[in-house]
Amino acid sequence: MLEKMIIGRYIPGNSIVHRMDPRSKLLFVFLFIIAVFLANNVASYAVLLGFTVFVIALARIRPYFLVNGLKPVIFLIAFTLLLHLFFTREGAILFEWKFIKIYEEGLRMGIFISIRFLVLVLITTILTLTTSPISITDGLETLLNPFKKLKLPVHELALMMSISLRFIPTLMDETDKILKAQLARGSDLSTGSIKERVQAVIPLLVPLFVSAFKRAEDLAVAMEVRGYRGGEGRTRFRQLSWQTRDTGVLIAFVILVAVLAWVRK
């Protein structure tokens, strides 16, 4: 189940969406989330949905892969739809059976909200699917740079994020190793009452934390001896480059908003 989840995962590729600058993608997603709330009738939701499908096609992501990976989210969307169907009581009654009554407005709202939710999840998933975590970090760092004036520690936050990302696999391996070591000593995580299972997790967490602190200490020393002393006077190895296609993304967004404004009620 968890391996199939694609939220937050990055799949390397070479589509035009993959090659876009993370800044333009991040800006776009941010603006898109706001723009979604402009939609208020069938035509405008159709425009949103159409646009999203277009982006998926551009990113060359197989629809089957997306549907499969987003299954848990789709369940959630279906659940919202049902809630709206049963609990919105406005407009004409469409269907009645014993105590179940489905109203026209309920159906309409249910579908709209579901589409809104679906479109948001799809667009953000496409962002993470096509942009490596480190590029996202770079993009965020540059986009947030103006906020440095407001004393927001942008560089430090970005560095923290990239180091955390870099250590996730290392700590995963470590967890696995400790788990096996504890299993070999007769620890049992899969049976017993909840209380017993929680207790069995403690011998797993303690060594993990101890080693994480040790790693953090070593890493801090390694950074210091390599001359790290904060963001001041640092140059950057990773350079982002804004291409015509990135300006294109923003133009596409303006067009999308214009169309939405035109077709909405």
Place this chain on the structure above:
Amino acid sequence: MKEIASMHHVTFSYDTEEEGSSLISNKALDDVSFTLYEGQWLAIVGHNGSGKSTLAKLLIGLMFPSSGEVNLFLESLSEENLWEMRSKMGIVFQNPDNQFVGSTVQDDVAFALENNGVPHEMMVKRVHEALEQVKMTDYVNHEPHHLSGGQKQRVAIAGALALQPELLILDEATSMLDPQGREEVIEIVKKLRTEIGLTVVSITHDLEEVLLADRVLVMNEGKVLMTGTPHEIFQQGTELESIGLDLPFALRVSELLRDTGVELQGNHMTEEELVNELWTFHFSK
């Protein structure tokens, strides 16, 4: 010969809080002096807790001596010139995972350059050159968890080389590696020394590494027990064994052979030397 680094009567103690909060300080280094010249390879040996890592930390300015003086490039190391000194040396630690800062190989190699404000074009060039020196150019975009321990240590060396340092310190850089990884790393350091005349300080338990050095410093309980060429040091077999150090396998075999009455000539540091003497043994009679 140009002096690269030296210590003069350096003493250092960690302040440790014992029960009852009485501060007791045990001397991790006790009156240590030595001089290292350009192009030399100095091996530092000693059993666990003899103060080797402490010595390395003082050299790179992570701590300052309680008394005595550390000189680097003919200048006394102090808070003021600390960062400048650090940009002229590189250090590689024991654990390959815990010193990999960047998210990919090239980011990691560039880290020290970024910190020192090297312009972007220069950085790209230096990163490439450094990776070439450690033969890791095929892995520029690899993430650390897709590399072997030996490869990670080679990247760490590249990270140090990118700054074009005059001194490379290896603090048990090979001790967590498998024999193959160890071999790879040692090969690289050997090559660097002949090609660019890098000065090396290698702290090690590995005897093969000790034999590569020009000079050996034997540490025991914070003191310099003896110093000399690997040959001179290994002559003192019993003394080394008494402080818990191993002798090279070939040396032990030749000693045992001599004890049983085989009249071998020299002292054999490497297996090759020993084998050469053994197979010609009866000819020379």
